[in-house]
Amino acid sequence: MEGVATVVKNAGSHYLLSPLPDWELFPAVLRGKVRLERSGATNPVAVGDRVRYSLEGQATEQHPAVIKEVLPRDNYIIRRSTNLSRQSHVIAANLDQAVVIVSLYFPEVKLPFLDRILVTCEVYKVPVLIVLSKVDLYREQVPEQVEAFRRIYEGAGYPVLETSIPEGEGIDALRERCRGRVNLFSGESGVGKSSLIKALDPTLDPKIGQISEAHLQGKHTTSLYEMYRLGSGGYVIDTPGLRGFGLVDLEKEEISKYFPEMLAVMDDCRFVPCTHTHEPDCAVKAAVDAGRISADRYNSYLGMLEEDGKFR
Ligand SMILES: Nc1nc2c(ncn2[C@@H]2O[C@H](COP(=O)(O)OP(=O)(O)O)[C@@H](O)[C@H]2O)c(=O)[nH]1
Ligand SMILES: [Mg+2]
Ligand SMILES: [Zn+2]
Numbered sequence: 001m002e003g004v005a006t007v008v009k010n011a012g013s014h015y016l017l018s019p020l021p022d023w024e025l026f027p028a029v030l031r032g033k034v035r036l037e038r039s040g041a042t043n044p045v046a047v048g049d050r051v052r053y054s055l056e057g058q059a060t061e062q063h064p065a066v067i068k069e070v071l072p073r074d075n076y077i078i079r080r081s082t083n084l085s086r087q088s089h090v091i092a093a094n095l096d097q098a099v100v101i102v103s104l105y106f107p108e109v110k111l112p113f114l115d116r117i118l119v120t121c122e123v124y125k126v127p128v129l130i131v132l133s134k135v136d137l138y139r140e141q142v143p144e145q146v147e148a149f150r151r152i153y154e155g156a157g158y159p160v161l162e163t164s165i166p167e168g169e170g171i172d173a174l175r176e177r178c179r180g181r182v183n184l185f186s187g188e189s190g191v192g193k194s195s196l197i198k199a200l201d202p203t204l205d206p207k208i209g210q211i212s213e214a215h216l217q218g219k220h221t222t223s224l225y226e227m228y229r230l231g232s233g234g235y236v237i238d239t240p241g242l243r244g245f246g247l248v249d250l251e252k253e254e255i256s257k258y259f260p261e262m263l264a265v266m267d268d269c270r271f272v273p274c275t276h277t278h279e280p281d282c283a284v285k286a287a288v289d290a291g292r293i294s295a296d297r298y299n300s301y302l303g304m305l306e307e308d309g310k311f312r
Pocket of ligand 2: 193194195207208209238239240
């Protein structure tokens with residue numbers, strides 16, 4: 001028989017599939033040549049991919065289903081490897097939401113790093129929810145920094161949700177936001193991605209505090225992305241970290257289009273295209289000067305212009 005199912009886990013050449021929205025996992029392998037929509041990635045099939053498979057009888061480890069075809073993706077997120085091999089790796093496909101998790105402390109978020117992730121999500125058309133995690137560690141100490149963070153990112157058009165697992169804060173709201181969606185949990189190692197998944201559904205058992213980016217170097221990363229089903233509804237893909245979560249093939253002139261607050265005003269720039277750096281009558285620069293666009297976001301944009309070629 002033939003069927004269509006979603007990839008929920010990938011370890012080497014072995015996959016687990018489930019006919020979402022049902023959660024009935026069964027093993028599958030890639031055999032022969034899979035028809036590919038895009039080439040260039042080191043992995044032909046990613047978590048979240050919908051695949052057509054064939055199967056004789058019951059799927060078991062000894063007699064797994066065989067993946068025949070990857071169905072067209074609504075979207076996907078790529079991880080470009082950090083070395084110069086120019087290889088890329090599809091982290092996940094068919095996402096309804098990227099939950100980008102950052103903390104102001106331990107680890108401290110670097111705004112240019114966050115902005116780069118946000119640009120990547122815009123490029124791949126994945127809606128974003130920003131989670132400010134571990135607020136129990138710093139909100140009382142630095143309330144003005146928490147407020148400033150909110151102002152910057154809500155001002156740019158992103159929802160910001162504060163969470164604290166020890167205080168149980170923001171967990172119900174996050175559960176609601178994840179319901180009915182396929183969510184990619186992304187963010188630097190240690191921000192609390194796996195802990196949040198466990199807080200959303202205590203029956204799940206993602207590895208907490210174990211995988212550091214250093215350990216990933218040179219290891220094969222395919223088994224590190226895994227989809228979980230939340231008892232409250234919705235699916236979460238856990239990722240170990242975001243090194244090299246980078247842009248792919250973006251021209252300099254295009255970058256500002258992926259800053260929503262810049263996109264909203266750039267029609268009023270006198271020059272087209274405008275790099276929003278030296279041109280007269282630039283609406284983006286005017287908005288930065290007037291405080292309507294955050295200077296931090298603008299600086300991230302300038303950094304991306306300068307590093308063009310390095311981060312792609
Ligand atoms: N204080 C505090 N610690 C947290 C919170 N969430 C996670 N942690 C801790 O942060 C560390 C890393 O968490 P983990 O979920 O493994 O992060 P991941 O690498 O993003 O998956 C663990 O020691 C967690 O117990 C939180 O809301 N508050
Ligand atoms: Mg983790
Ligand atoms: Zn301009």
